[in-house]
Amino acid sequence: MVAEPSHIAGYLVLSPAAAPGDGQTLAREVLAGLTERPKRLSSRWFYDDVGSELFARICAQPEYYVTRTELQILTTHRADIAALAAGDGAPLDVVDLGAGDGSKTRVLLEHLLSCGHAPRYVPIDISHGAMRDLVARTRAALPTLEVHGLVAEYVEGIAHLTRQAAPRRKLVVFLGSTIGNFRADDARALLTRVREACADGDLLLVGFDLKKDPHVLFRAYNDAAGVAAAFNQNLLHRLNRELGTDFDVERFRHYGGYDVRSATVESFLCSTEAQVVHCSSLATSFDFAAWEPIVIEHSHKFTLAEVDELVGACGLLVERLLLDDARWFLDALLRVRGAR
Numbered sequence: 001m002v003a004e005p006s007h008i009a010g011y012l013v014l015s016p017a018a019a020p021g022d023g024q025t026l027a028r029e030v031l032a033g034l035t036e037r038p039k040r041l042s043s044r045w046f047y048d049d050v051g052s053e054l055f056a057r058i059c060a061q062p063e064y065y066v067t068r069t070e071l072q073i074l075t076t077h078r079a080d081i082a083a084l085a086a087g088d089g090a091p092l093d094v095v096d097l098g099a100g101d102g103s104k105t106r107v108l109l110e111h112l113l114s115c116g117h118a119p120r121y122v123p124i125d126i127s128h129g130a131m132r133d134l135v136a137r138t139r140a141a142l143p144t145l146e147v148h149g150l151v152a153e154y155v156e157g158i159a160h161l162t163r164q165a166a167p168r169r170k171l172v173v174f175l176g177s178t179i180g181n182f183r184a185d186d187a188r189a190l191l192t193r194v195r196e197a198c199a200d201g202d203l204l205l206v207g208f209d210l211k212k213d214p215h216v217l218f219r220a221y222n223d224a225a226g227v228a229a230a231f232n233q234n235l236l237h238r239l240n241r242e243l244g245t246d247f248d249v250e251r252f253r254h255y256g257g258y259d260v261r262s263a264t265v266e267s268f269l270c271s272t273e274a275q276v277v278h279c280s281s282l283a284t285s286f287d288f289a290a291w292e293p294i295v296i297e298h299s300h301k302f303t304l305a306e307v308d309e310l311v312g313a314c315g316l317l318v319e320r321l322l323l324d325d326a327r328w329f330l331d332a333l334l335r336v337r338g339a340r
């Protein structure tokens with residue numbers, strides 16, 4: 001796929017794997033995942049154009065407390081966060097990892113602009129559709145803001161920033177508790193990679209979903225309107241569209257379950273009966289037993305002690321711990337010390 005020049009589109013496509021139509025990485029991962037026991041598919045494949053739209057709809061569901069709770073935290077503390085990020089007035093990049101629709105980051109950008117700062121906004125997202133819409137919406141709403149989006153994997157986008165001729169001060173935001181989708185070792189590796197790409201004094205703002213009533217968690221991942229189910233089932237529609245599989249999506253039922261011992265929500269698509277799914281592009285087929293699951297999402301819920309341990313292990317200092325009144329969600333503002 002040919003990228004539009006970034007000055008016109010407002011974003012660069014760095015990752016061919018993120019581009020629609022490149023099925024090779026997808027095919028490799030699907031073959032590996034559906035031959036594992038239990039069968040697995042990575043949640044990063046959720047976010048094609050339809051998936052990104054469905055995720056935005058999940059965020060608006062009454063049961064999905066995450067978005068409105070984090071929005072409340074950021075709105076309450078925007079002046080403090082902006083003042084710390086703007087610091088001595090050096091040129092600032094607000095880097096938004098897995099930006100999605102960017103609606104929460106917008107609160108911080110608007111505040112920085114209203115205080116006379118001129119940050120550059122650098123959203124990084126693997127979803128081309130989400131990036132196209134985000135850049136267009138942001139430019140329309142905040143015409144004076146410089147926007148430089150990257151359609152890329154997290155690590156690839158961060159590496160691109162470190163290759164810039166004149167590195168700028170950074171506020172890296174990683175919202176929505178996306179960090180909870182990583183296994184502990186991978187979360188540590190990612191945050192360490194982000195820290196290494198930053199300079200001394202740069203800030204990270206990371207959203208962590210906290211442990212809470214399991215019933216609240218269950219409802220959030222099994223909303224009454226069925227949007228979470230549609231979001232997860234879209235993964236199978238995507239494989240049908242892009243890999244030539246013949247999943248009969250209605251014969252795979254969504255289930256999100258909270259395991260209280262590991263404090264993790266896992267989402268599954270369960271085959272409602274014994275069936276065989278064919279894949280023309282891989283020239284193979286996959287057997288499913290009745291009620292056999294495909295594991296498609298992992299979302300860890302943290303304690304404050306776990307957050308402390310994780311960020312400490314990544315060489316990050318806690319600047320602020322920002323919580324909502326119910327203590328359901330935490331935005332941790334972290335400072336890079338002793339980098340590069």
Ligand SMILES: C[S@@+](CC[C@H](N)C(=O)[O-])C[C@H]1O[C@@H](n2cnc3c(N)ncnc32)[C@H](O)[C@@H]1O
Nearest residue numbers: 044047098099100125126127152153154175176
């Ligand atoms: C859970 S959503 C969070 C969106 C937004 N930050 C929020 O707080 O509402 C995760 C976002 O990360 C993007 N994403 C998923 N895997 C990614 C990857 N490996 N590299 C870059 N972006 C990724 C998705 O496209 C999606 O927009």
